[in-house]
Amino acid sequence: MHAQRVTVTVHASDPLSRAGVASHLRHQPAVQLVEQPADGEPAAEGSVAVVLLDQVDEASAAELRKISRGGAQRIVLIARELREPELLTVVEHGVRAILWRQDATEQRLLKAVQSAARGEGELPPDLISRLLVQVGRLRRTTAAGEAGGTGAALPLFGMATREVDVVRLIAEGLDTRQISEKLAYSERTVKNILHALMTRLQLTNRAHAVAYALREGYI
Structure with a gap:
């Protein structure tokens, strides 16, 4: 077939x-x-x-x-x-x-x-690298300008640790099977983690999840 x-x-x-x-x-x-x-x-x-x-x-x-x-x-x-x-x-x-x-x-x-x-998608590795540098610079600038260190706090309804782990590996170019092997999760668990994250934060796809994580400073 x-x-x-x-x-x-x-x-x-x-x-x-x-x-x-x-x-x-x-x-x-x-x-x-x-x-x-x-x-x-x-x-x-x-x-x-x-x-x-x-x-x-x-x-x-x-x-x-x-x-x-x-x-x-x-x-x-x-x-x-x-x-x-x-x-x-x-x-x-x-x-x-x-x-x-x-x-x-x-x-x-x-x-x-x-x-x-398949609903997976991908981003060029060099684009991810440049974004990590830019977002890191923005985070340092923001943290330096805020009193009390509040810039380091995670936002309410943000990303859980295992969600960050999965999205970081997506940003590195890994597919669902490779992520499951890397984190010792089943492929179904990886898909469920992503589905829950995208539903909760109203993200449209994996690339959007990576962009969100970059923008909010998780990766």
């Missing part, structure tokens, strides 16, 4: 860029490439939208909101670069996985599409 193919649409303002990405996916047996839904027409449930962006601005954020409306489509973003505030923006608008444009080979794109379809 063959695994179900992932339905994919490609979104780009530049027709040549769109054609290039489509050519990577068109002959993949695991992918069914389709045209973008017409305005007002719902996307297929569980489908993936591959979006190319040169920069994150109000127009591109609006486009991401439009694509992710209703929650049926999961987004793989191909970007030239992203800063921390832009990362938070894109994951809050449904982005499940991010690829740098220069790294978007056929196999990496297919892997990102399949990860997004």
Whole structure:
């Protein structure tokens, strides 16, 4: 029995860029490439939208909101670069996985599409590293400016220790099976931890959970 193919649409303002990405996916047996839904027409449930962006601005954020409306489509973003505030923006608008444009080979794109379809997604390791440095700097600045050391306190309804452990490993690029082996949890336990965290904090996906943990200083 063959695994179900992932339905994919490609979104780009530049027709040549769109054609290039489509050519990577068109002959993949695991992918069914389709045209973008017409305005007002719902996307297929569980489908993936591959979006190319040169920069994150109000127009591109609006486009991401439009694509992710209703929650049926999961987004793989191909970007030239992203800063921390832009990362938070894109994951809050449904982005499940991010690829740098220069790294978007056929196999990496297919892997990102399949990860997004499973609801897992991924972030580039160098992006995680830069964010850790930036967030650490922000935390030190905030702590130095606050009296009584209150900046070190965990927020109410924040993240439990085992939730932090799981999200830190996601940020390092591990999948569910690898996380379960690393922490000696079952895969079901890892999934339950993530589901409870995302439900409680209203996080949309794993990338959003990583961004939240970075922003709040947990990792």
